[in-house]
Amino acid sequence: MRALLALFIGVHVYGAATFITKEEYAASLYHNPRGIGCQMCHGESGEGRRIAQYKHKGEKKIFEGKPINKIPFSLFYHAVNSKIVGMPRYYLTDTEIQTLYYYLHREEFKRAAAKRRKSH
Numbered sequence: 378m379r380a381l382l383a384l385f386i387g388v389h390v391y392g393a394a395t396f397i398t399k400e401e402y403a404a405s406l407y408h409n410p411r412g413i414g415c416q417m418c419h420g421e422s423g424e425g426r427r428i429a430q431y432k433h434k435g436e437k438k439i440f441e442g443k444p445i446n447k448i449p450f451s452l453f454y455h456a457v458n459s460k461i462v463g464m465p466r467y468y469l470t471d472t473e474i475q476t477l478y479y480y481l482h483r484e485e486f487k488r489a490a491a492k493r494r495k496s497h
């Protein structure tokens with residue numbers, strides 16, 4: 378996990394000539410990833426969200442977007458690159474997927490970075 382954190386904090390997702398912060402870029406990508414925003418199905422912070430509840434052949438069915446803010450990066454990466462029933466296919470780049478993961482874990486990353494700064 379430590380190595381992973383270092384990897385993410387080290388990632389430069391924008392060039393020197395951009396005027397938005399990493400936070401703003403990550404937030405905008407989460408809400409507008411060249412398709413339906415992730416928050417529509419997974420909630421504002423990736424906490425998961427019930428999309429619909431209906432009855433099928435008398436049975437109660439629930440359609441929901443799972444929580445995605447507590448899963449390891451490997452699972453997140455694999456899932457976003459796969460065909461998932463009920464989820465649009467996005468064809469995101471590796472940097473975009475890393476940015477989305479950063480967005481969902483930004484507080485943890487910031488805390489880890491602050492801790493590292495302190496210990497130097």
Ligand code: HEC
Pocket residue numbers: 407410413414415416417418419441442443444445448452453454456457461462463464465467477
């Ligand atoms: C239209 C609804 C919808 C949207 C929009 C959507 N998803 Fe999903 N997503 C789903 C559904 C449904 C699943 C499968 C849930 C299940 O298996 O129970 C899923 C599964 C996932 C999983 C796998 C979770 C796990 O534990 O296996 C990840 C990661 C994920 N989505 C990330 C994203 C990201 C990132 C975005 C935005 C780029 C996004 N999703 C947008 C509906 C959506």
